[in-house]
Amino acid sequence: MTHQIFEDENIYGYQGLTIDIYFAAHSAYCFIDVYYDEILRNGPKFYLEPDNVMNLLMPWFPNNIMTNLHEFKDCVKRDEPDYIYGECVDCFTNTNEEGKMTGFRIINCDLSTSGFKEFHKRFQSLIIMFIDAANFIDLDDPSWRILYLYEECRIGNKNKYCPVGFCSMYLFKDITTIARISQFFIVPFLQRLGLGYKLLDATYNYLKSTINDLEEITVESPNKIFTRMRDNLDISYIIDEPYFAKYELFKGFTDNMLKIARLKYKFSNEQARKVYEILRCYWSQSNPREYEKFMLDVKKHRKAKFMVTPLNLESNKLLQLLQMKQSKSKGCNKYNFEERLNLSIMLQEEVDKFVHTIQSTLRHIQKSFKTQ
Template sequence: MTEPKVTAASLQPEQWTLSSNQALQIFITEPSGAKHFQPAFTYPVFGEAEQIFGFKDLVIFLCFDHCTFYPFLNVRYSEKLSDESLEEPKDQLLKFLPESTIFKDEEEWADAIQEEQENYTIPGTQFGETFTQGGSSYAIYKIDLKSERGLELLKRLQFLTLLFIEAASYIDSTDELWDLYVLYKVDDPKLPSVVGLCTAYNYWKYPGGKNFDEGKEEVRKKLSQFIILPTHQGNHLGGQFYNRLFELWKSDPKVVEIVVEDPNESFDDLRDRSDFSRLVEQNIFDLRSIDMNLVNSDWWETTRREQKLERRQFSRLVEMLLLQKLKSPSPNVTNKEVRLFIKKRLFEKNKEALAGLDEATRRDKLHTAYESLAQDYYRIMEPLKLKRENEALDNGANKKPKLE
């Protein structure tokens, strides 16, 4: 007797539906063992609902080698609905993974990794100096996307951007204005471990008639995607990666401004803390000298240009500095001055939305926005624990502030 076909119509759909975020298990195989984590997003692969329908006991294993990032995919399930419209999860994933991805055959994958690791060299050039953090050594490499190996590394790494950056898309590797930077742990130089990645786009900027005629180039560097692998988070490597990239870009005479494309809240915090710390530690921001005359003078635009920061970001950093000044032992600014200074920017930013309101409502909206922003600034600055050395406070010595 032929058994009746199992159809979706004859079953309860919830029994055959699973979260794709839960089903996808990601591993990085490191010398100390495989490290496991799960994605933040899977909708680019499995749809907006982030659900997979038609399978029971579904588990998707996606593994990468820590050094070469060679991918291995395995998909398992106990039952599948006999519905011809169902697409295999394997086929959905392989649309986004590189052609080199090995499916099912773990021995083939292990052999491929071993072959690639022999005499392995990173397909790019080191960008800046090696640094230490938490007892380990790290280095940033600018990947050569014109080389076959560099392009293959991009294809292997870029899947992570879909899993951890909302609304991310793959960069156009044929566009020479794109750069890929990879942060490596280099305790073992022969087998470096991928720690994070960053993509940036070089927007051409018109340098003015005379400079253009003389062949001078100017670029706006836009940081687009930024990831520290979950297996390496919590070690303050994100700030190190961002700061070192920023300083190296700033030292390039062709780069006139460094911007960030649509940062999420967590990266906004990292950026604010990193930028603020850097400006304080380099004595660009000085709690002793800051006052309203200074921030309303040419200092504002001159400093912003020198630091190659976009206007909105520099405004935020100055506002943070003024609020920090109010907390200092000898503030030479008043609450009212700082409040009006910040509200002026908020008004300009939201002028259209505020224009149709009566004066009382407009004032109330602005004050609420100011209070919320000030509270958020103090939250951002609190982990920095800005302090001055006692000697500097006592005798006014020209010493840099400490960020502890």
Template sequence: MNSLKSDLEQFICVGNDVVELKLVKSEDDFFNNKKVFRPEMTHQLFGQTENIFGYKDLRIQLYYSSTRLAVYLNHNYSEKINPNQYEGVKADNVIKAIVDTLEIQPITSKDEFIKELAKESTFKPSGNLIHSYSREREGSTSQFQVYKHDRMSLDSFREYHSRMQTFLWFFIDGASYIDTDDDQWLYYTFFEKQVEGSSTRYNFVGYMTLYRYYAYPDKIRLRISQLLILPPYQKQGHGAEILQAIYRDFVSDINVLDFTVEDPSDNFVRLRDYVDCKVCMNLPSFQADVIHKGFTHTMENEALEKSKIHKKQVRRVYEILRLRATDMSDAEAVKAYRIEVKQRLNIPFQKQKNELEKLKKVLKPEELAAAMQAVDTNERFKMLEKWYQEHIDAYMRVIGKLSS
């Protein structure tokens, strides 16, 4: 039995290590291993362990043409498990798992895919161009553009969206496809504009989706749902550039109240903190000579007017910028900051305490003792200190970026 288990373990590989993603601009790119980037996760395709069973030296090639996002899918391996030799145990059908999850009809012929590359120069982004900017990339200046789609009105964009959203499974945890028939969705696509002689290419960089919610009594609240920037374009400042462009797109819209974010990742929280701090640090109420006086409604109003920042996020921005303005060698100033932040963090415990006071009138003694144990003072202090330190660590990373 142990021998069989040991033999079978030879046929286990990790999905993250064997899936090759690539944006292909030319035939040379197809064969260039330096263009490969790996997924951050594959559990949404292959299960929680992210393991694939049944192959040795497995290599899964999932390549996209860089503008039209034509999809090539294939796999190879040095050996596949033989069910006749291993008590009928079969290899996972990895191609079916990918096709079914991504809902794609891939090209499986290398030659056919390379022929498709000839059509790349015919692609033009749909939607309205709302922002252009440049970045130094690979030793030269590259131009980038952001396009807005108010709704899924064009069949051509519907098809394009169906391909670009397939990247979600590899980079967004808990990914799911949205209902494109719902007109409350907004779409933003990002491209690298590349001029080559007389032709212009638009290489896909990423995209963002927002949803329009009702905000009482007569406004719309925009919720950022998905933001994806592909690995070849990450850590180049695109996220901040794009988020600021979208803020500007709505700042004068009297129907839009503010922005919120749906279940943000840690990376997006840092991005949003940075962008919002950049906006607010230039506003009068956030200046160093007044920010130490405490949080005010003026701060909320100025941030809302400037970039439609939600009031809860304004409070977080205030804490970051006040920490930035605090003299860390001044013990009293540091103490005052710590007390104010902990008072905010203590609000859930205070609500719990107030509820307990009400329950004292109706609970039996043993039930009351159990409830009081849940709000043990020492445990509350420990939890508050833990939360406080986590916030300070996150805030200091943003402050470091603001200073760079």
């Protein structure tokens, strides 16, 4: 994920180049050590100066980079691992594969707290190396909200805390407020332990409990892993709602389903529909007749969606097909049989792709379901 720092992920001019980057566990102060075997003085680009590695790194590690190891060690010694920025909104324990139990705290960080902005600028540098196309937020904008995840450990008779992740949210205010989750990060060595699920759950609860006019919670450009986690959490919220019971789902997506998803859980329209489709797909799989109805329902919805918002060139072709089928005019005769067949196949492929996505999600979240 270093293409933003180094163009094409290449560094020119060195033999045996190594870049070591260290972060202090609590304060996130950064030490960078760059060393190499030799600088290349000949070759196809001998007329070019070697890349200045530190100059390329500086914009992405903007706050107090250290290049002196002794200075960094002294900084670590002066660290205050018992201090956290903000107030605890949730705490829990987690047990790893070896049976070791660790405590975690989720902290609501106030951007006005002295020292927090500088700390976050240091810690957020990590996302550049682990999140594709990541960027930094404007901490001077009061519409940002940030929750931090801290790992808790006991050293001697004191509790020590280390930041291991965060979630940033932006509040769009008009008549009501829409909250958009912008950045969501857990350090790699603590991923796949359920910590992201806990942080996302706390984020939902924090937004719903602190923003009185909250209309919906959205997510900016989620990847597949985050999407599955979000779907899993949303299903855990909605699965016991009477309107989402098994035989209610077989009747199709209703206004009551949308109303409960939006008003109580702050889902977007699209996410409410998706949760319905995942649940209906699950309950229909063992019933061929109901599964056929489910597929027809998905196809109908996808057609309507394309009619309103064609997403790309392929969707524009689908839109042509849908408009052609609905028209009774002779003008539609310009579409020959082969064109109509190809467009029909494209529409079916879109539906199959969407259903495959739902089924893939189901394979990862089966534990959320229980017999009804």
